[in-house]
Amino acid sequence: MGDEDWEAEIVKPHMSSYVPVFEKDRYSSGANGDTFNRTPASSSDAGESNKREATSTMGGFGVGKGFGNRGFSNSKFEEGDSSGFWRESNNDCEDNQTRSRGFSKRGGYQDGNDSEASGSSRRGGRGSFRGCHAGFGLGSPSNEYEQDEGTQRSGGLFGSRRPALSDTGNGDTYPSRGGGASGRGGYKGLNEEVVTGSGKNSWKSEAEGGESGDTQGPKVTYIPPPPPEDEDSIFAHYQTGINFDKYDTILVEVSGHDAPPAILTFEEANLCQTLNKNIAKAGYTKLTPVQKYSIPIILAGRDLMACAQTGSGKTAAFLLPILAHMMQDGITASRFKELQEPECIIVAPTRELINQIYLEARKFSFGTCVRAVVIYGGTQLGHSIRQIVQGCNILCATPGRLMDIISKEKIGLRQVKYLVLDEADRMLDMGFGPEMKKLISCPGMPTKEQRQTLMFSATFPEEIQRLAGEFLKSNYLFVAVGQVGGACRDVQQSVLQVGQYSKREKLVEILRNIGDERTMVFVETKKKADFIATFLCQEKISTTSIHGDREQREREQALGDFRCGKCPVLVATSVAARGLDIENVQHVINFDLPSTIDEYVHRIGRTGRCGNTGRAISFFDPESDSHLAQPLVKVLSDAQQDVPAWLEEIAFSTYVPGFSGSTRGNVFASVDTRKNFQSKNTLNTGGFSSSQAPNPVDDESWD
Numbered sequence: 001m002g003d004e005d006w007e008a009e010i011v012k013p014h015m016s017s018y019v020p021v022f023e024k025d026r027y028s029s030g031a032n033g034d035t036f037n038r039t040p041a042s043s044s045d046a047g048e049s050n051k052r053e054a055t056s057t058m059g060g061f062g063v064g065k066g067f068g069n070r071g072f073s074n075s076k077f078e079e080g081d082s083s084g085f086w087r088e089s090n091n092d093c094e095d096n097q098t099r100s101r102g103f104s105k106r107g108g109y110q111d112g113n114d115s116e117a118s119g120s121s122r123r124g125g126r127g128s129f130r131g132c133h134a135g136f137g138l139g140s141p142s143n144e145y146e147q148d149e150g151t152q153r154s155g156g157l158f159g160s161r162r163p164a165l166s167d168t169g170n171g172d173t174y175p176s177r178g179g180g181a182s183g184r185g186g187y188k189g190l191n192e193e194v195v196t197g198s199g200k201n202s203w204k205s206e207a208e209g210g211e212s213g214d215t216q217g218p219k220v221t222y223i224p225p226p227p228p229e230d231e232d233s234i235f236a237h238y239q240t241g242i243n244f245d246k247y248d249t250i251l252v253e254v255s256g257h258d259a260p261p262a263i264l265t266f267e268e269a270n271l272c273q274t275l276n277k278n279i280a281k282a283g284y285t286k287l288t289p290v291q292k293y294s295i296p297i298i299l300a301g302r303d304l305m306a307c308a309q310t311g312s313g314k315t316a317a318f319l320l321p322i323l324a325h326m327m328q329d330g331i332t333a334s335r336f337k338e339l340q341e342p343e344c345i346i347v348a349p350t351r352e353l354i355n356q357i358y359l360e361a362r363k364f365s366f367g368t369c370v371r372a373v374v375i376y377g378g379t380q381l382g383h384s385i386r387q388i389v390q391g392c393n394i395l396c397a398t399p400g401r402l403m404d405i406i407s408k409e410k411i412g413l414r415q416v417k418y419l420v421l422d423e424a425d426r427m428l429d430m431g432f433g434p435e436m437k438k439l440i441s442c443p444g445m446p447t448k449e450q451r452q453t454l455m456f457s458a459t460f461p462e463e464i465q466r467l468a469g470e471f472l473k474s475n476y477l478f479v480a481v482g483q484v485g486g487a488c489r490d491v492q493q494s495v496l497q498v499g500q501y502s503k504r505e506k507l508v509e510i511l512r513n514i515g516d517e518r519t520m521v522f523v524e525t526k527k528k529a530d531f532i533a534t535f536l537c538q539e540k541i542s543t544t545s546i547h548g549d550r551e552q553r554e555r556e557q558a559l560g561d562f563r564c565g566k567c568p569v570l571v572a573t574s575v576a577a578r579g580l581d582i583e584n585v586q587h588v589i590n591f592d593l594p595s596t597i598d599e600y601v602h603r604i605g606r607t608g609r610c611g612n613t614g615r616a617i618s619f620f621d622p623e624s625d626s627h628l629a630q631p632l633v634k635v636l637s638d639a640q641q642d643v644p645a646w647l648e649e650i651a652f653s654t655y656v657p658g659f660s661g662s663t664r665g666n667v668f669a670s671v672d673t674r675k676n677f678q679s680k681n682t683l684n685t686g687g688f689s690s691s692q693a694p695n696p697v698d699d700e701s702w703d
């Protein structure tokens with residue numbers, strides 16, 4: 001797929017092009033040394049040093065591998081062998097899928113991951129790469145982001161997307177994760193969980209390592225540093241942007257029966273004093289549209305599926321009313337107990353995102369007796385347990401770690417009143433859907449009639465909406481702020497036609513023009529993230545990277561370095577596509593376009609948040625990205641962006657009859673899939689002024 005043939009440009013067999021430890025030390029800025037590029041001591045020898053460095057990591061990376069048959073174009077790398085490294089996979093998903101399916105096309109490539117046979121062999125692989133500092137990182141399918149990245153692209157539920165990677169017949173991919181198909185213990189999480197051979201326990205965690213008794217391999221010992229406790233840090237926030245007030249003009253549709261009226265101000269929500277204080281300290285003075293509608297709906301006890309553009313405040317839209325209820329219910333302070341029974345469970349697909357949600361929960365519950373806890377994979381299980389037993393009212397968790405903790409009977413579900421699925425479409429797709437189903441059928445979990453279930457995302461494909469019905473009461477309300485699945489209009493989008501072999505050059509050109517402004521560069525595979533990060537370092541552009549094969553410690557360090565501006569460029573896979581709210585990200589560059597338009601919308605939504613403006617530049621390679629032309633044209637035009645003529649031509653020439661007769665295809669939900677249930681007078685604007693509202697709802701919206 002849309003790859004530059006980048007793997008082929010790594011040349012020497014057994015030579016890592018990734019930033020090796022050597023460079024880390026050489027340019028090091030500290031103990032962790034996790035960023036890729038620091039200004040070399042002497043720039044003149046940078047190229048040479050890279051050669052040396054790369055060679056120095058051979059042991060760390062290349063065991064048992066051969067890869068690359070073409071020279072690195074700028075001769076920093078030299079001719080290598082042709083044993084087919086690139087065949088292993090050209091995206092994370094395929095990493096995942098290939099591993100899962102045991103495809104035999106990998107040629108000479110092997111690593112500790114290659115075998116699906118056991119968790120231990122995979123972990124062995126991981127260990128072998130540590131020396132190169134998360135180097136080509138092929139060793140950790142147990143990593144949460146294997147699943148995330150992989151299944152993102154495996155969203156094969158949707159006809160209009162890239163060919164489904166649904167596992168057919170291998171018995172070892174998603175359904176097995178969901179439980180049962182593999183026969184290996186019934187559960188296979190590709191995030192922090194690992195299938196065990198014993199089948200004794202349905203939910204085995206890699207994080208358990210030796211703790212679990214029957215898992216093997218290195219124990220995950222990482223304990224994330226506690227977040228700062230001082231009030232200034234807790235309430236640190238960035239400014240809303242010049243377009244914040246324009247949110248009021250976005251059309252909002254609420255569907256379902258008896259929706260409570262929206263509120264206009266925080267005061268109307270009648271929140272308790274402490275919450276109001278926290279809202280003020282967070283710098284919130286005005287509600288965003290999704291908050292105006294969702295807060296009263298949640299306060300009224302209704303189930304909700306809410307879809308609103310990226311960066312428009314969905315997190316507070318669910319946290320505030322949940323906290324308000326908890327306060328009203330006179331929640332008692334959490335106490336130390338071996339089994340904790342949280343009132344609220346929030347799940348999100350990525351570790352970094354769930355951590356961010358936790359920090360928001362901690363902020364809004366500041367000064368109350370509500371205790372929020374976060375648990376996620378890639379960290380020491382014991383640490384998660386210690387956090388929980390100290391008391392837990394709101395549990396923020398990634399699915400794998402959550403199921404693990406439940407299986408260990410550290411969390412009881414009987415008291416759950418609120419279940420929140422952030423990035424709900426992702427949580428219900430083939431990757432996480434089975435786990436979510438397991439969660440709601442866990443012993444003790446209140447039925448959907450007894451709990452309140454809330455789903456939020458910027459995208460909600462129709463198929464996922466239908467699946468969501470299982471989780472929601474039949475009278476749930478659906479809030480659509482603007483175009484369901486549409487891109488944030490504060491992001492100026494441009495699409496450039498760039499062939500795979502020109503991408504790097506173009507990237508460097510753009511980054512040099514951008515200067516120090518914070519930029520996220522999205523690529524399609526973990527290996528490529530390493531490769532491009534290394535390449536940019538060689539070009540002396542300060543870069544770090546985040547992807548699912550990096551250790552959790554490294555991921556967090558990378559994000560920290562990017563957030564604080566130490567590394568203004570973050571090369572990422574889809575692990576960073578959703579939810580991350582990083583101040584001052586001015587640019588998103590899609591070095592590779594993603595496989596689905598939804599992912600595109602989420603990726604570019606890392607900029608242009610909260611009324612700030614941002615820019616997204618995407619490299620479109622007609623060789624590999626044509627399938628995206630139609631939905632891309634639709635997204636661009638819906639967001640009132642210029643559509644290049646060449647892109648329209650490609651869209652037209654790749655027009656598929658049955659693709660809904662529009663460039664949108666089946667990409668977006670028209671709005672609420674329960675069209676028949678629509679109540680009539682539910683069309684409003686966020687600012688309650690339909691006359692001034694532009695009409696983002698197009699011909700496919702219902703009614």
Ligand SMILES: Nc1ncnc2c1ncn2[C@@H]1O[C@H](COP(=O)(O)OP(=O)(O)OP(=O)(O)O)[C@@H](O)[C@H]1O
Pocket residue numbers: 237238240283284285286287288291308309310311312313314315316457458578579580581605609610
């Ligand atoms: N009413 C408000 N006033 C000021 N800032 C707000 C308000 N609501 C949210 N924000 C801020 O806007 C930013 C984006 O919010 P949030 O991360 O919840 O967006 P989101 O809609 O969940 O985005 P995504 O779809 O990317 O997950 C955050 O920094 C948040 O603190």
